Amino acid sequence: MTNSDRGYLLTEQVNPHSQNLDKLSCLEIVELFNREDEKATSAVAAAKIPLAEAIERTAAALSKGGRLFYIGAGTSGRLGVLDAAECPPTFCTPPELVQGIIAGGAGALLKSSEDLEDRAEDGASAIAVHQITQLDVVVGITAGGTTPYVHGALQAARQSGATTIFIACVPVEQVSIPVDIDIRLLTGAEIVAGSTRLKAGTATKLALNILSTGVMVKLGKVYGNRMIDVAVTNKKLRDRAIRMLQDLTTLNPEQADLLLEQSGKSVKLALAMHWTGLDKEASARLLSTHQGNLRAAVERGNG
Numbered sequence: 001m002t003n004s005d006r007g008y009l010l011t012e013q014v015n016p017h018s019q020n021l022d023k024l025s026c027l028e029i030v031e032l033f034n035r036e037d038e039k040a041t042s043a044v045a046a047a048k049i050p051l052a053e054a055i056e057r058t059a060a061a062l063s064k065g066g067r068l069f070y071i072g073a074g075t076s077g078r079l080g081v082l083d084a085a086e087c088p089p090t091f092c093t094p095p096e097l098v099q100g101i102i103a104g105g106a107g108a109l110l111k112s113s114e115d116l117e118d119r120a121e122d123g124a125s126a127i128a129v130h131q132i133t134q135l136d137v138v139v140g141i142t143a144g145g146t147t148p149y150v151h152g153a154l155q156a157a158r159q160s161g162a163t164t165i166f167i168a169c170v171p172v173e174q175v176s177i178p179v180d181i182d183i184r185l186l187t188g189a190e191i192v193a194g195s196t197r198l199k200a201g202t203a204t205k206l207a208l209n210i211l212s213t214g215v216m217v218k219l220g221k222v223y224g225n226r227m228i229d230v231a232v233t234n235k236k237l238r239d240r241a242i243r244m245l246q247d248l249t250t251l252n253p254e255q256a257d258l259l260l261e262q263s264g265k266s267v268k269l270a271l272a273m274h275w276t277g278l279d280k281e282a283s284a285r286l287l288s289t290h291q292g293n294l295r296a297a298v299e300r301g302n303g
Contacts (some may be wrong), residue, residue, distance in 0.1 A: 010170045011144045011196050013189035021191060036191055042204040043169070043185040047207065050183045054165050054211055057181065058137045059218035061163055063291065066135035068215070071126060071153045073117030073195040076141040076167075076204065077102030078109055083208040084166045089237075091221040092229040098212065101126050103149045120152030127156035139161070141204060142165045142198035145175030154179060156256060167207060167213040169200040175278030181303075217297055220293030223248070223271070228294060241267045268294050 006012055018032060044051070048139060058068055064242045070080025081100030087093045103116040103123070112289060116122065138157035140150040145168035154164050154177065169187050187199035187205060203209040221229045226248065232241045238260075245256035246265055251274070263270035264281060272283040275298045290297040 002050070006144065006146060009144050009174055011190070011200055012189065012194050014193045015189035015191055020193040021103045028100055033191060036199055037202060039187050040185075040199050040206060043064065043199075043203045044206045044210070047183050047185055050181050051207060051210055051300050052214075054139075054181050054183065055214035055218065058165075059215045060106055061079040061135060061137045062097065062215065062219060064135060065136060067115065067132075069094060069101060069132065069136060069138045070099070070131065070141060071101040071123065071138060071207070072141035073103035073108075073147050073148060073149045074112070075201050076143055076147070076150075077104075078089075079204050079208060080139070080141050080202060081109060082292070083212050084207075086157050087212060087216070089233065091292060092218045093216075093221075094232045099130070101130065101153075117147045117149045120148040122157075123151065123153030127153050127160060127162075132157055132160050132162050137163045139164065139165040139167060140177075140179070141208075143169045143175075143200040145170040151177065162269065167204060169196065169203065183248075189272075220291065220296070226267075228268040228271065229292075230301035232260070232267070238265075241265070245270055245274075268292070272297055 009093060017036065024032065052219055060123070062068060070081050070084055082101050084098045084100035087098040088095050108116070111245065127138070140151045140154040140155065147274065150175060154166065157164050158178065165181045165183065165203055166177050166179040167185065168175060168181045169185045171184060171186060172182065185203040187203045188201065190196060190198045192198065221227070226244050228244065230241060232238050241260055242253060242256045245251055245259060246253060252257065259270045259274060260267070269280065269283055269287065271294060272278070272287055276286065278284060286297045287294065290300065
């Protein structure tokens with residue numbers, strides 16, 4: 001497929017609402033973006049069924065020892081790496097649990113290397129390098145749907161038995177691919193024709209937010225709507241941890257701070273200790289028995 005063959009793709013179309021973009025005032029540009037960006041949330045809403053399935057299957061895989069991989073090139077790859085990088089500080093996950101793979105490696109995060117997306121064999125090689133197996137989940141991200149690097153990776157992932165998920169911003173009729181879960185975010189033509197870092201990128205970021213957060217909720221990383229597995233690594237996060245303990249208990253700031261220290265700076269463990277009356281070691285064993293799910297540990301532990 002040559003570059004000229006991509007003109008039929010939804011993401012390559014010319015947006016009729018922005019044909020006079022270079023004549024608009026600054027305020028008119030902002031207003032146009034605002035109107036067009038609403039289509040990103042609508043596109044994600046339209047994909048709610050496959051997104052929910054992706055959460056369910058990914059959570060099940062990770063609970064059995066699997067890993068989640070995002071793989072892409074250019075903007076799509078950078079979005080995957082960003083989402084993966086946010087999981088350890090937000091949910092205290094080990095860095096290997098959710099990983100982002102981008103064509104060109106770490107250097108592509110800071111310097112454009114979109115020319116590297118054309119090698120399907122490089123995508124397949126990345127799957128082999130990360131020793132992806134049937135326990136893992138691989139999410140291929142490509143706004144236009146045609147990136148050879150992503151297609152090569154997904155094909156190799158399927159051959160390894162991994163669960164495969166495809167996220168693209170073109171309809172199935174334009175680009176089809178054999179995967180377990182197919183998520184299409186149909187945001188339409190961009191304000192700047194073909195610039196998929198705009199609406200397509202926004203919709204993709206929204207979908208990844210939903211996927212990773214939903215998975216972590218199902219894995220017990222959240223209690224109510226609190227990030228109880230947050231890594232307490234700086235003053236801001238320590239303050240957040242103490243406020244969480246206060247909000248969820250009757251402790252004053254000093255008591256909450258002491259409990260946090262006694263737990264080894266683990267909000268989840270601190271809450272388990274407080275609600276069960278068990279010491280740190282016994283609370284840790286109780287949580288382990290319930291796969292780290294605080295609600296299940298407390299309710300069944302006291303039941």
